[in-house]
Amino acid sequence: MQPNLSLQQIVQQLGGSISGSPDTQIFRVGSLALAQVGAIAFFNDTKYKIQLSNSAASAVIIRPEHADLTDLPKIITDNPYAYFAKLSQLLNPAFAAARVVHTSAVIDATAEVPKGCSIGANVVIETNVRLGNNVTIGAGCVIERNSSIADNTILEANVTIKHGTQVGKNCHLFSGCVIGNDGFGYAEEANNGKNRWVKIPQVGHVVIHDFVDIGANTTIDRGAIDDTVIEEGVKLDNLIQIAHNCRIGAHTVIAGCVGIAGSAVIGKHCKIGGAAMILGHLTIADDVTISPGSMIMRSIHKAGTYTALMPSQAHEDWLKTAANIRHLSPQLSQLTDKIKALEQMVAILTADKKT
Amino acid sequence: MQPNLSLQQIVQQLGGSISGSPDTQIFRVGSLALAQVGAIAFFNDTKYKIQLSNSAASAVIIRPEHADLTDLPKIITDNPYAYFAKLSQLLNPAFAAARVVHTSAVIDATAEVPKGCSIGANVVIETNVRLGNNVTIGAGCVIERNSSIADNTILEANVTIKHGTQVGKNCHLFSGCVIGNDGFGYAEEANNGKNRWVKIPQVGHVVIHDFVDIGANTTIDRGAIDDTVIEEGVKLDNLIQIAHNCRIGAHTVIAGCVGIAGSAVIGKHCKIGGAAMILGHLTIADDVTISPGSMIMRSIHKAGTYTALMPSQAHEDWLKTAANIRHLSPQLSQLTDKIKALEQMVAILTADKKT
């Protein structure tokens, strides 16, 4: 059952000031467009003015400078979106898995599983694994030997943690992610005139700091020699690949389908858009934003936003554009040459005229 | 054992007309190039004329206007490919998993599992899950609390269904897919001069209508507030990411490795090519085709085909192209300026001549 709170009770816990009735009862969060009686929405951007005017929400979270835009009861705060996030956490307390070890779990005798951890059905925990307090391991997870998972961290169902991985406190790992897989490292070797690939043992580990979230089916590879490191507060979406020896700086967020090649070092507080690709052995500065779908082939030394995208077009237009791009070098050379020739001829004509 | 059918028996079930011996026996489907005696192939495109001439198939499915192109026994129909699909279904009846609950399955007492469902080894079914009739759950699947899966739907091995997900009838979910994972939603908040990410609880669900297929390792996130919806007849390939609050219109097909960002609304009967990316908070009209690998950054309001791709080149050529593109703006400006200057000088020369 969801709790309900009055605006008064909300600001007592989360701060901000109230305009309108402090007894307004809030049962849930909602979007401006779809919220109904009992719901609170947030308003952060004047391009949603019409939705604000038409909203059926019981209250709204709003900036001081926008407070006049609505007569709804409101909570006034400088960062409505973050306020909304915290209020939603209050109204939607995390599901508390039963603090028990399911009888079907297979736990090695050498593993440390403190009382109060929640271990789901069919979980496998191997030798010398150490869990912190209040850890939750979802059904079907496999945690290999010598790994450690610190206090309050949650693994959703069907996560795979390879041997020797360290996961910090208050992390959240989503279903299907694979942490500590062998990095992709092979040396090419001639073999009677035909090349073969010799595997390089991947002897580093993955080290995940505190407050890191890792999305569904995302993969993070162990280091070849040294470790792959995900710093504090990093948030990773689904289906991301992070290759061996990468370091992702604190509080960086990475959207879905991104690939980061080996030994890339990403700064702190970066924002990497969905399906972007970052090549290996390069460095991205702090506070860099990469646009979605952009391939980054060189280091970026300066904060800012970087983009590498073909604009989309109706297919027939694109066919012409593609042909032009394919021939861009000769076309531009030819135009330049013709202009040069014209300039010479005009210079001659002009000189003639003066004489 | 595969059934065998005469052409006569086939057209009795699937329609179409026969040319050649109606007693021709068909044991299997095949491609024109590789089919052997006992196999039936289809011919749909005149660019495969040579394969048709050389085919060792016992019969062919063909359009009326192409019927003269071969002397093989044939079934004549307007849509050979769809006919082939249905005939292959007849010749290759779906594997029927045993209609039993494996003893190793962990099923909560509150879950409804009708007699006649097939529940594989090590399946986990949590509280208040409701299965319809004739549902098949493959080995190792985890179905979380309050989810429902309607009649005849099949989950292959190792699927994860998060809490509160609704799956329609006659759906087919492939191994490793994760349905109902938390959407990727965080609010940025200053924290003593350093920004932190505050998680926004994802309280919506995933709702999947009837006849939807979802590929291996594909992820579909639950809505932030409202639901993520996959409409009837949608077919999703492998390794696709569908973010929170998306709506995918009925009978749209999406090829592998596509990413669709949050709150995108895709029309009905769209075709989205492999590795395309669609940004969030935009709308794609019905009957839109997106070319493979294309990044769509704006809403598309009109049916048609849209493309955003760099053409590939030999690497040395591409290096020149890339340099030209990087300097396209100054290059085009410079050429334009020089032409303008020439035009002025030519105008002066021409004026002089007249005087």
Added chain:
Amino acid sequence: MQPNLSLQQIVQQLGGSISGSPDTQIFRVGSLALAQVGAIAFFNDTKYKIQLSNSAASAVIIRPEHADLTDLPKIITDNPYAYFAKLSQLLNPAFAAARVVHTSAVIDATAEVPKGCSIGANVVIETNVRLGNNVTIGAGCVIERNSSIADNTILEANVTIKHGTQVGKNCHLFSGCVIGNDGFGYAEEANNGKNRWVKIPQVGHVVIHDFVDIGANTTIDRGAIDDTVIEEGVKLDNLIQIAHNCRIGAHTVIAGCVGIAGSAVIGKHCKIGGAAMILGHLTIADDVTISPGSMIMRSIHKAGTYTALMPSQAHEDWLKTAANIRHLSPQLSQLTDKIKALEQMVAILTADKKT
């Protein structure tokens, strides 16, 4: 416990010649920059000269022509990287899973599991599966009916092998990969004016030859009619999609996040960069390198490197570039037309002058 070896013992096993003390003891491999006493690094590229000078490694593996660049004890060989790989294998012997069948494994009575195989917790092995000698199956794997896995192959935890798949000897399949999933094949059919998708049964299989590695969460689909084939020595990274009917030539390496569409035939000894996409029904010659992120839309008949990428720019510059690209056709036409007009006028002026 890791073994330790003297340089003398190393060259006895792996060849090469020693310069410096042959008694130098080596406990582990390291990178030039981070190696400490007891570690051996490799030097392969003169751009790392400074790291070589400053290295705290106890020894280095180096080419003959670079041997003079350091006074460290060294092993001299023509291919330091491959030598390093083999030495690392000696120093880091693969973890040997216990050669037992875990009591929680569910193995059908018709399956062949030779003594000496290692079968992890919660593994499911269905009817008529055949395992070779010394096969390792990690916890939570599901191996469906009629599949075979040959000698010495390792499946990490949570791999799914669909029915009828053949896996060769000495392969290594990583967690979360799904092999033999149904290919994505549907025929479009009009249905009272609305199109529907009719599934084409996918009756081919996946055949994987020897010495193939398959990364975490990678998916390889079964053939529609014929088989999908991965030839000997192919190495696949994480989160790759290989669609039905593809053939990947021997010793080709494919980096993470690559998608290969149906019926593509890739040559031998190719190198495909991360996040590249290869369309279906085309052919790539042997020894082709595809740059990361490149979309390949046509067959490639000649060895070489091919690229299709937008260069990245600061976002404001990119906005101008994108606008130019969108209007490239009219812009180039306009410039060309103006030049043509100027040429005509200059020709007239020049002719006038002569008369």
